[in-house]
Amino acid sequence: MQIAEPLQLAIDELSKLPSIGKKSALRLALHLLKSDKENVDNLVNAISDLKTKIQFCKNCFNISVDDLCSVCENPKRDRSMICVVEEASDIISIEKTNEYRGLYHVLGGVLSPLSGKSADNLNINELVKRVEKGSIKEIIIATNPDTEGETTSLYIFKLLKPFNLKVTRLARGLPIGGDLEFADDATIGRAVLGRIELL
């Protein structure tokens, strides 16, 4: 027996999504097949609208409905700070903490020679242009704490050095609620190096 063509097509398309394999795709496709037409239409419309209604902020490349995103348009945000992140999803993570009130800049990835991502493929020039305008006092580099994130962080740091800004990056150390016994050597090492005086 051959799987009906429209089902096979749906399985193929669904399994292209990240972390969805052939088996999960089959399960999702059969679930959709059994769902009400209304539910499937809602899903299809929501996915289509993603591409038609959402754009990237002209200023910081965050996800936005308008030309400028809700962060850049918010008059209450501190316009002297920019937090540089790899992806727009990182902004959501940082916003959830309610600890940061400045602006953002999305790089759209990290420097990665292996996957062919050079500085030209990232929004690094646009960051420099924002800094050149002069009102920025601090840049917080919030790339991921892995090799590529650290490399990108260093690259941006060197690029921004001539502007005489405060350039910081997120603290490395023990995660809150963590346990020394289960932390890896590199993390404990960084936590020792970055120890903070109790006041």
Next chain:
Amino acid sequence: MQIAEPLQLAIDELSKLPSIGKKSALRLALHLLKSDKENVDNLVNAISDLKTKIQFCKNCFNISVDDLCSVCENPKRDRSMICVVEEASDIISIEKTNEYRGLYHVLGGVLSPLSGKSADNLNINELVKRVEKGSIKEIIIATNPDTEGETTSLYIFKLLKPFNLKVTRLARGLPIGGDLEFADDATIGRAVLGRIELL
């Protein structure tokens, strides 16, 4: 910051799918946002086509593009046997084995008083009608080997008893490649009860 409305909507709809939570839905939505329009269109069309181009076989309730599914229409299939399964996906699993050449019948679930599924909600009457036509010699009940599957199996067995058919069900025993040490008591017990003489 609020998440842009179209993105939030896509997250909500995606997280309604089985085994996809809010975090996976966010990841999928951001992936779709970064994908080419063509890829997203392909996915959207494939999902829409599921509901418009696929129907259920009038004979056995398998997934089908036409009135009759590819199994029911295939002249090479043995028309004296029906394998009764819970869901259309089970047909795909059995077909992959290449061990069965008869017809199928999809129940569309199992008897489950807790989730409000009674015999009237399943395609059991349609199975009896197929048997009444007279050409069927064997019914293989291939419901899942769990409590609800066993109950449904027993219910169908009693219903088909008057027709004087051979009614069988899939063998229970040790899975191929398994290890006695790791098999559960119930499986080993069934394997002992269902032991087969070596010839």
